[in-house]
Amino acid sequence: MQENREFSKFLDEVVSDFMPEEAHCDIPLYVISGSGDAWFLDPEAHQMVKISRGTEVVPISEDPDTQSRMLVRAPYRFLLIPQREIQEIGWN
Numbered sequence: 001m002q003e004n005r006e007f008s009k010f011l012d013e014v015v016s017d018f019m020p021e022e023a024h025c026d027i028p029l030y031v032i033s034g035s036g037d038a039w040f041l042d043p044e045a046h047q048m049v050k051i052s053r054g055t056e057v058v059p060i061s062e063d064p065d066t067q068s069r070m071l072v073r074a075p076y077r078f079l080l081i082p083q084r085e086i087q088e089i090g091w092n
Helices: 002-018
Strands: 029-032 037-042 047-052 056-059 069-074 077-082 086-090
Touching: 029 056, 047 077
Parallel strands: none
Antiparallel strands: 029 086, 037 047, 037 077, 056 069, 069 077
């Protein structure tokens, strides 16, 4: 039993050495609200992309742009999504 605790403590120390400080803070989960597919602007590719609603996203900007869109990181790309369509799920 003592070996398990020591090993667990060792793993925690090793993992924390490789994780950036920002990773230690708790960030709530966000998703694109609704169901089905939606089209949003990919500002890097300068084109509209289709993405499934319910997809988890990470807000990059805290404030919306002049058109009330938030810059978020979706799987494999950045998107501009209307603020009203981003739903906070909380900590899971």
